[in-house]
Amino acid sequence: MTDTTFEPTIIGFTCNWCSYRAADLAGTARMKYAPNVRLIRLMCSGRLDPTFVLRALSQGADGVMITGCHPGECHYIEQNYKALRRYLLLKRVLKGMGIEPERVKLVWASAAEGAKFAAETTAFVEEIRKLGPLHWRKKSDQFSVISEAEQKEVAA
Amino acid sequence: MKPKFAMYWAASCGGCEIAVLNTHEKILDVDANFDVVFWPVAMDAKYRDVEAMEDGSILLTLFNGGIRNDENEHIAKLLRQKSKILVAFGSCACEGCIPGLANLSPVGEIVQTAFHTLTTDNLHELYPRSSFDVPEGELYIPKLEKVLRPLDHVVDVDYYMPGCPPESHQIAAVVDLVIKVVKGEAELPPKGSVIGAGDSTVCDECPRARNVKFIKQFNRIQDVAPVDPTLCLLEQGIPCNGPATRSGCNARCPNAGAQCIGCYGPAEGVLDYGARLITAFASVIDANDPDEIEKILDGIPDPVGQIYRFNLAGSLLKANREAWKVK
Numbered sequence: 053m054t055d056t057t058f059e060p061t062i063i064g065f066t067c068n069w070c071s072y073r074a075a076d077l078a079g080t081a082r083m084k085y086a087p088n089v090r091l092i093r094l095m096c097s098g099r100l101d102p103t104f105v106l107r108a109l110s111q112g113a114d115g116v117m118i119t120g121c122h123p124g125e126c127h128y129i130e131q132n133y134k135a136l137r138r139y140l141l142l143k144r145v146l147k148g149m150g151i152e153p154e155r156v157k158l159v160w161a162s163a164a165e166g167a168k169f170a171a172e173t174t175a176f177v178e179e180i181r182k183l184g185p186l187h188w189r190k191k192s193d194q195f196s197v198i199s200e201a202e203q204k205e206v207a208a
Numbered sequence: 209m210k211p212k213f214a215m216y217w218a219a220s221c222g223g224c225e226i227a228v229l230n231t232h233e234k235i236l237d238v239d240a241n242f243d244v245v246f247w248p249v250a251m252d253a254k255y256r257d258v259e260a261m262e263d264g265s266i267l268l269t270l271f272n273g274g275i276r277n278d279e280n281e282h283i284a285k286l287l288r289q290k291s292k293i294l295v296a297f298g299s300c301a302c303e304g305c306i307p308g309l310a311n312l313s314p315v316g317e318i319v320q321t322a323f324h325t326l327t328t329d330n331l332h333e334l335y336p337r338s339s340f341d342v343p344e345g346e347l348y349i350p351k352l353e354k355v356l357r358p359l360d361h362v363v364d365v366d367y368y369m370p371g372c373p374p375e376s377h378q379i380a381a382v383v384d385l386v387i388k389v390v391k392g393e394a395e396l397p398p399k400g401s402v403i404g405a406g407d408s409t410v411c412d413e414c415p416r417a418r419n420v421k422f423i424k425q426f427n428r429i430q431d432v433a434p435v436d437p438t439l440c441l442l443e444q445g446i447p448c449n450g451p452a453t454r455s456g457c458n459a460r461c462p463n464a465g466a467q468c469i470g471c472y473g474p475a476e477g478v479l480d481y482g483a484r485l486i487t488a489f490a491s492v493i494d495a496n497d498p499d500e501i502e503k504i505l506d507g508i509p510d511p512v513g514q515i516y517r518f519n520l521a522g523s524l525l526k527a528n529r530e531a532w533k534v535k
Binding site (some may be wrong): 078101102103105106107109110123130131134136137138140141142144148149150151188189 | 290312479480482483484486487489490493495496498501502508510511512513516523524525526528529530531532
């Protein structure tokens with residue numbers, strides 16, 4: 053079931069040397085893509101601490117997009133491979149926490165690939181739209197005591 | 209009049225209490241310098257006695273255990289009100305610890321597992337109820353909450369003392385400090401500090417030799433034979449949680465030939481313990497091909513249990529999504 057009124061909130065972590073420029077290129081070329089993504093520029097996808105992703109998801113993001121240079125083209129030699137390994141382990145952890153691993157996506161896009169960046173962003177927004185809102189609990193008071201009715205349900 | 213001392217256990221195993229007793233004769237210093245007013249494990253006391261105390265009349269309360277039911281929550285709030293210094297004592301109160309792993313399951317499933325296991329015939333489908341009428345009146349048992357919460361999710365906490373349990377020499381040092389503060393010979397650390405622990409990582413205290421790590425395969429420690437007693441365990445492909453874990457235990461487990469499992473919680477400045485471990489493990493994998501990386505990651509069959517064994521309830525995500533639903 054797709055909620056047509058649901059607009060996903062996406063946080064995008066982009067590499068300064070490639071995908072951030074790809075986004076720039078998409079902008080200067082006036083390509084159209086989904087406006088749901090909020091880009092945060094990092095110096096490299098290898099700078100991406102998985103904490104950023106977990107914090108984004110726990111604070112209201114419905115999906116996180118990580119973009120970096122193509123394999124072998126990292127400005128810092130091989131940090132995008134580290135990002136890849138973190139991403140693959142992070143997805144396993146998300147699955148264990150009941151979050152669809154598809155909510156986090158890794159995309160390689162060079163500085164010349166504005167069109168690819170725009171297309172991938174739009175595709176990702178649509179994927180998240182299908183998954184629906186994440187609605188992660190932001191505060192622990194939302195974890196409070198079970199209501200009487202729920203208590204009966206547990207006991208039943 | 210001696211200052212008052214209290215210690216309470218909520219959702220915990222009792223190991224923290226044992227660790228306090230393990231301070232040996234230091235426990236006599238506690239008795240000599242404090243008036244122990246409330247300590248359910250060690251002495252008889254009633255909640256109503258605590259309720260009758262003046263607000264802020266207890267100088268020091270060591271609170272161990274997480275908040276799992278409404279009784280835990282009530283006592284946490286009560287002790288906060290009555291205590292000047294409230295210490296989250298031990299991993300459960302700091303970050304959920306092993307009881308926090310129940311946050312991976314909905315509460316209904318937990319009750320089912322406990323009352324309907326392979327070895328338990330629950331023929332009459334009997335489950336606990338929060339209240340029950342008997343001729344003498346209404347009996348009441350605490351209600352479970354959806355998830356386990358660390359103490360500071362419920363009340364304001366002054367200090368954190370990590371460890372499962374906190375090391376006895378660290379407890380002794382903290383007791384000494386508080387006694388000195390009472391006598392006016394020392395000052396308390398700033399509020400919110402982690403006390404009775406170091407500010408670095410377990411690796412920093414670990415005597416094993418460290419080199420650049422290239423891991424082609426992760427193994428459980430029992431599957432590695434022989435384990436090199438002098439070489440970094442992570443370097444031998446054994447997932448060791450030392451890189452993310454706070455120092456303070458003198459690297460007890462790696463010294464004894466076992467991997468660090470992370471009971472001292474996140475090191476200074478680490479916002480999410482598991483995320484730091486993801487980074488640590490991912491950095492040492494010696495592969496750049498996605499399929500090969502996946503194969504190496506298969507060597508960590510339970511990633512959440514591995515990276516959040518002590519820290520799930522205190523992590524950024526706090527609980528499995530299913531745990532919020534009751535059934």
